Amino acid sequence: MDNKIEDFSQYFLEETSVLDLDLPNGDPMKYCDKQVRVHLFGPATDQYEKASQSLQREATKRAMNSVGTKNRKTKEDADSDIRFLLAITDRFENFPYPGGAEAIFRELKLKYIQDQIKEHLAELGNFFGGTKKA
Numbered sequence: 099m100d101n102k103i104e105d106f107s108q109y110f111l112e113e114t115s116v117l118d119l120d121l122p123n124g125d126p127m128k129y130c131d132k133q134v135r136v137h138l139f140g141p142a143t144d145q146y147e148k149a150s151q152s153l154q155r156e157a158t159k160r161a162m163n164s165v166g167t168k169n170r171k172t173k174e175d176a177d178s179d180i181r182f183l184l185a186i187t188d189r190f191e192n193f194p195y196p197g198g199a200e201a202i203f204r205e206l207k208l209k210y211i212q213d214q215i216k217e218h219l220a221e222l223g224n225f226f227g228g229t230k231k232a
Contacts, residue, residue: 111142111225114188117218122210129193136215137188140225149185153178180204183215 119127119134127134139145156178180203187199195202202208218224 111140111222112227113140113143113225114138115140115218115224116191117215117224119193119211119214127193132192134193135191136211137191138215138218139186139188140219141222142225143186146186149182152185153182179212183212186219187215 115138117136117138119136121127141147141150160175180200183203184199190199190202193202195205195208197204203212
């Protein structure tokens with residue numbers, strides 16, 4: 099009987115992924131001629147799992163306490179999204195925006211960055227490296 103331990107790591111999701119950001123017109127987003135990137139923790143990490151659970155708890159809590167104005171709910175949703183994105187963002191590369199990631203996510207004129215991150219997170223293939231050679 100073969101007691102060899104099998105290596106299933108080739109089937110695992112990577113813990114992080116790097117997203118090269120684009121401008122809304124589709125051009126690469128560059129700062130000082132360098133590609134702007136964001137390093138993200140993926141679904142196979144504690145950071146992502148805790149952030150996701152927190153986001154779900156907040157949404158459930160708001161739904162159960164759905165008294166208030168629509169404007170307040172919209173602001174609370176935006177704040178929850180920002181907290182989630184902050185929790186799963188490791189760092190931005192080549193974009194020294196004043197105030198860092200939180201300021202980037204709160205700036206409505208940079209909303210396209212949030213949109214790209216959410217789209218990137220929705221595709222698990224972005225966190226899968228495939229077969230690795232030992």
